[in-house]
Amino acid sequence: MPELKLPVHPGSPTSPRFWRSPVRGPWFTSVLGVVLLGGITVLFVTGLVSYAAYNPNLSPVNDLTPDKGLLGFYLHLFTWPTDPPWLYRLTQGVHVTLGIVLVPVLLAKLWSVVPKLFALPPARSLAHALERISLLLLVGGVLFEFTTGLLNIQLDYVFPGSFYPLHFYGAWVFFAGFVAHVLLRAPVALRNLRDMRNGRTEEGELVAPEPFEPTVSRRGALGFVGGGSLLLFVTTAGRSFDAPLRETAVLAPHGGPEPGGGPSGFQINKTAASRGISAAETSEAAWRLVVEGPGGQTVRLSRADLLQLPLHSAALPIACVEGWSTSDQWWRGVRLRDLAGLVGYEDGAAPDVLVESLQRHGAFRRAALRDNQVRDGRSLLALFVNGEPLTPDHGYPARVIVPAAPGVLNTKWVARMTFGGDL
Amino acid sequence: MTRRAGRSVGSGSSGSSVRAVLRRPYRRVVVGSPLQLLLFVCSFALAGYAGVRLLADGWFGVALWFVGAALVHDLVLLPLYALADRALLRGFGAVGRRAWVQYVRVPAALSVLLLLMWFPLISGRVAGRYEAVAGLPGDGFLARWLLITAVLFGGSAALLVWRAGWAERSTGLRSATNERPPDVH
Numbered sequence: 157m158p159e160l161k162l163p164v165h166p167g168s169p170t171s172p173r174f175w176r177s178p179v180r181g182p183w184f185t186s187v188l189g190v191v192l193l194g195g196i197t198v199l200f201v202t203g204l205v206s207y208a209a210y211n212p213n214l215s216p217v218n219d220l221t222p223d224k225g226l227l228g229f230y231l232h233l234f235t236w237p238t239d240p241p242w243l244y245r246l247t248q249g250v251h252v253t254l255g256i257v258l259v260p261v262l263l264a265k266l267w268s269v270v271p272k273l274f275a276l277p278p279a280r281s282l283a284h285a286l287e288r289i290s291l292l293l294l295v296g297g298v299l300f301e302f303t304t305g306l307l308n309i310q311l312d313y314v315f316p317g318s319f320y321p322l323h324f325y326g327a328w329v330f331f332a333g334f335v336a337h338v339l340l341r342a343p344v345a346l347r348n349l350r351d352m353r354n355g356r357t358e359e360g361e362l363v364a365p366e367p368f369e370p371t372v373s374r375r376g377a378l379g380f381v382g383g384g385s386l387l388l389f390v391t392t393a394g395r396s397f398d399a400p401l402r403e404t405a406v407l408a409p410h411g412g413p414e415p416g417g418g419p420s421g422f423q424i425n426k427t428a429a430s431r432g433i434s435a436a437e438t439s440e441a442a443w444r445l446v447v448e449g450p451g452g453q454t455v456r457l458s459r460a461d462l463l464q465l466p467l468h469s470a471a472l473p474i475a476c477v478e479g480w481s482t483s484d485q486w487w488r489g490v491r492l493r494d495l496a497g498l499v500g501y502e503d504g505a506a507p508d509v510l511v512e513s514l515q516r517h518g519a520f521r522r523a524a525l526r527d528n529q530v531r532d533g534r535s536l537l538a539l540f541v542n543g544e545p546l547t548p549d550h551g552y553p554a555r556v557i558v559p560a561a562p563g564v565l566n567t568k569w570v571a572r573m574t575f576g577g578d579l
Numbered sequence: 580m581t582r583r584a585g586r587s588v589g590s591g592s593s594g595s596s597v598r599a600v601l602r603r604p605y606r607r608v609v610v611g612s613p614l615q616l617l618l619f620v621c622s623f624a625l626a627g628y629a630g631v632r633l634l635a636d637g638w639f640g641v642a643l644w645f646v647g648a649a650l651v652h653d654l655v656l657l658p659l660y661a662l663a664d665r666a667l668l669r670g671f672g673a674v675g676r677r678a679w680v681q682y683v684r685v686p687a688a689l690s691v692l693l694l695l696m697w698f699p700l701i702s703g704r705v706a707g708r709y710e711a712v713a714g715l716p717g718d719g720f721l722a723r724w725l726l727i728t729a730v731l732f733g734g735s736a737a738l739l740v741w742r743a744g745w746a747e748r749s750t751g752l753r754s755a756t757n758e759r760p761p762d763v764h
Contacts, residue, residue, distance in 0.1 A: 226628070227629060256696070266657070287619065289623075292649060293622075293626050296648055296649040299648035299652055303648055304644075316640030317637055322633065329626045329629045333626065335625075340618070371677060371684075372681060383689070407701070410713060413715075425713070430712045
């Protein structure tokens, strides 16, 4: 091709001779590309799943992306289920842990193709120019998604806006570039791997024309990348389990030791103190649960009143959007459908519910649950956990716990529940 | 695409390439595959649809983060670690131990990777919030990162010593075998 004949100084990164690593070549890039194709597809799908798990179409209080338009096209295709109860724990654990584990693969992939960034001429054709613009969506998008995700799970909210819309819309912008890239490049990558299995030697623009003497084989370099992923896996995956496995997640947030011991010594998303919940407002004398029906019928219940209602038990996990989760805790309390019964709904006819917390600020101080969640016999307004009354940090006097729902929909310090009507 | 390019590099004589270069300015803009153009139009349409929503709330900051992420990675981070690696390689080459570079490169890269990914926790910049919100100690991450780094370098050094010893033993063994008179059968 003519552009190879253009005069470029060998000391400039626009010259192929500038790039000296003997590891670069179609095999290395193709293997990493195929791993990312699978891995990022799983990340994208589990991300969309997590988005659906919030039931954003149910109520404006659940919806942090009201302008989603067609991007929520799939939401009406199914109702977020309550079975299996560990569903969100699994999908979101996979989403975050896999994202962390893929970081070395992503960095290696970007390193392996960096000479192309500087290749001249900038565009060989209109299609090539568009491809390079599309690569900005791809590279900018993937780094944006990984960075916002990693910062959010570490509670470092330095990104410019709310995490949910940034990560959700950013994912779609990235996906636009990703699909184009996969359609153009995946066949090339697969062909490269097949050809090389059949004994073809490495050739092409990624191969350094004047490589340094190797210090590591291509397989060794790939092993290094895999070793990095393995290191991240063993120091992260434990945050989806209880002690002692959690202790292995030494650098990840919500890894390490459990908060305190005893029946309530399991992970806390937001402490009572951090949400401004005082002992005075949750005391037996002050706290009342207000249960409201659509016609304005209202029932006010103290904690003692709630204890007089039929109590039921359910073993359910807590799973956070940040990727950590607990194993099943043994919750005991009043079934949500029984509370719906107090304001006139017969068994099996319980409607959606809007749950409001004592909490005065924070995105999910109010949350809506869908009728299928309310009707599930394991969905509780819990008063006890693991045989003891709830602690303030776990939502005393009463909290919601629903199978397979994201953690923030399990409202703590519940003050009011409005069944039916417009949420 | 790649195949065609590869073949033309291999088969095209330098004369025809020069002619192609000379002819280039007078030719019309090369459009490329119409199928690819269609693909990019679809891709940009979706990116635009999601992009206006992404940028709706403070477009400048978001655009800065989006484009900045790519620029910082490609033009700062990658050159930095590539230069560090070359310096390391040169250093080991200068003392005639080029093969040992792996034993520093691997633990150093893994340690830096962990630092980069968990910087908010390791640096302690979110320690206060983490403690207040999650009820967990926020100050242990630096110590644990240093410990992991020590284990990585220690393990690497142990491996080097073990391999060096093994290599010495096997060369010793080989020379001993060579000195021994061949067995008579």
